[in-house]
Amino acid sequence: MGGKTTAAAAAADGARRTDDIAPWVPWLMWGFGALFYCYGFFQRVAPSVMVGELMRDFAVGAAITGTLSSLYFYTYAGLQIPVxxxxxxxxxxxxxxxxAIVSCAGSAGFAFADSLLLAYVGRALIGVGAAVTWVAALTLAGAWFSPKRFAFVSGMTMALGMAGAVGGQAPLSAAVEAVGWRGTMVGAAVFAAVLGLAAWIIVRDRPGAGAKARPPAADHxxxxxxxxxxxxxxIWVIGLYGAMTSAPMLSFAGLWGVPYMMRLYDMTRPEAALMTSLMLVGWGFGSPFFGWLTDAIGRRRVPMLLSSGGSLCSLLVLLFADLPLAALYPVLFLTGLFAGGIVLTFATARENAPGWASGAALGVVNMAVMSSGAIFQPLIGWFLDLAWTGETLDGARVYAAEAWRSAMIVLPVCSALAVTAALLTRETHCRPQA
Structure with a gap:
């Protein structure tokens, strides 16, 4: 009883402190975490417009290229619980x-790598730095906003991440054409350094906390x-839902979608990057929509089923229907829109843990989410290499259309598993645990 009273008093005190500050301050504090997440998502998808150059410069095939890209996910996912x-x-x-310091070092190392091993190290360090971004942004959101707004602010965080992802598609493709992939990574290193300095100067962990304040978990x-x-x-069920919801986005939009579109629809790389980015735009709209919807109706499970079921249907149409080019636009957008339900993973997980352990809960489920990228990016590359007929172009392997279609079968399977996990999720009614 005493513990519950203390927790309630602390929550009331936090609410009073929030009421005493200017309305824009929570958005500023959260905004730095969200901007860093935007940068992390840019780095996450950046290799998708460099596939040909990476294959050429390091003389590797699709499986190795997928592994190089997915090292971001290995370190990112592996660090989520410690983070x-x-x-x-x-x-x-x-x-x-x-x-931010680690991200800067990783980006610079990747940019100047003259061997595959050094490229591996640089890409892994990028993942180490980015591993903090999502959980830190949600930790700031939980500290500075009311619990009733957590899912919506989480969706806004994801939307800002999608802005970074879109920047890592067509705009980055144009930059790669102009200054090369190495030059763009040097710019990414400089941006990380500036962002880290700004966060150190401005960000505070929670309302009323100074730079040396002790977080609540320091007492445990x-x-x-x-x-x-x-x-x-x-937590395990919710983690499965998050992993299977994110797998198609992280593996298709995050790496293989651009070469897939180039091969099956005879697009140029900028055209394919622009087309693939529609999934990310849809994700950017879907995340705040599902966050708003779940907060508005006071339910988590129904929106989770809507998200995963819609993802399954749209992926089946995208990959296996004989679509004209014009029909790709709405289908790609809807695929990303339904994937926006990924934000429900974090809101629901946070409601299944006490407030002082919210970082641990977010870290565990985000480890599951990011593990899907680490698994499925190289897995699709492995399937492609299995079906490779020996054709090359300018030193890079060329894969037949049928090889692409067979490799992508794993994506709707993931969405079907997400539907199953949503059915097994217990409704929290948007109420955090005492």
């Missing part, structure tokens, strides 16, 4: 600033939050 614990312990301000044993979260069966 959640560290954020609970030290707060987002310190962690964001440190992560370091691994207490992780033990609490890993013991909750619903």
């Amino acid at each position: 959640g614990l560290v954020l609970d312990r030290f707060g987002p301000r310190r962690v964001l600033a440190a992560a 044993a370091f691994l207490s939050g992780l033990k609490r979260v890993l013991g909750a069966r619903q």
Whole structure:
């Protein structure tokens, strides 16, 4: 009883502190975390417009290129649990600033790599720095906004991430054509350094907290939050939903969609990048929509089913219907729109953990989400290599249309698993755990 009273008093005190500050301050604090997430998503999809150059410069095939790209996901996913614990312990301000330094070093290393091994190291370091972005942004959102707005602000975070992803498609493709892929990565390194310095100067972990304030989890044993979260069966179900919802986006829009469109629809790379970015635009619209919808109706499970079922149907149409070019536009947009339900993963997971362990909960489910990119990007590349007939163009492997279609079968299978996970999710009615 005493613990519940203390928690309620702390929540009321936090609400009073929030009421006393200017309305724009929470948006500013959250905005730095969200902007870093935007940068991280840009880095996530950037290799999709460099596939040919990476194959040529490092003399590798699709499987190795997929592995190079997915190293971002290996380090990103592997660090999600430690990131959640560290954020609970030290707060987002310190962690964001440190992560920006790592991102800067990784981008510079990748840009100047003269061997595949050095490129691996640079890409992995980019993933290490970006690993902080999503959970830090949501930690700031949870600290600075009412719980009733958490899903919507999460959706807005995802929308800003999609802006970075769109920037990593057609605009980045144009930049690669102009200054090369190495030059664009040098620019990304400089931007990370500037962003980290700004976050250190401006960001505060929560209302009323100074630069040296102690986060709430400092009063608990370091691994207490992780033990609490890993013991909750619903966290695992929610993590499966997130992983299977994100897999088509991270593997198709994040890497293989551009060469897929170039091969099957005879597009130029800028045209294919622009077409693929429609999925990311849809994701950007879908994330705040599903966040608003779930907060408005006070339910999580029904929007999760709408998202996963819609993703399954749109992917089946996209990959296996004989679509004219004009029909691709709405189908790609709708595929991304339905994938916006990924934000429900984090809102629901946070409601299945105590507030002092929210970073751990977000870290665990985000590890599951990002693991899907680490698994499915190279898996699709492996399927493509299995069907390769030996054809090359300018030193890069060329894959037949049928090879592309057979490799993409895994994507609707993922969406079907997401539907199953949504059915197994317990309704929280948008209420956080005491």
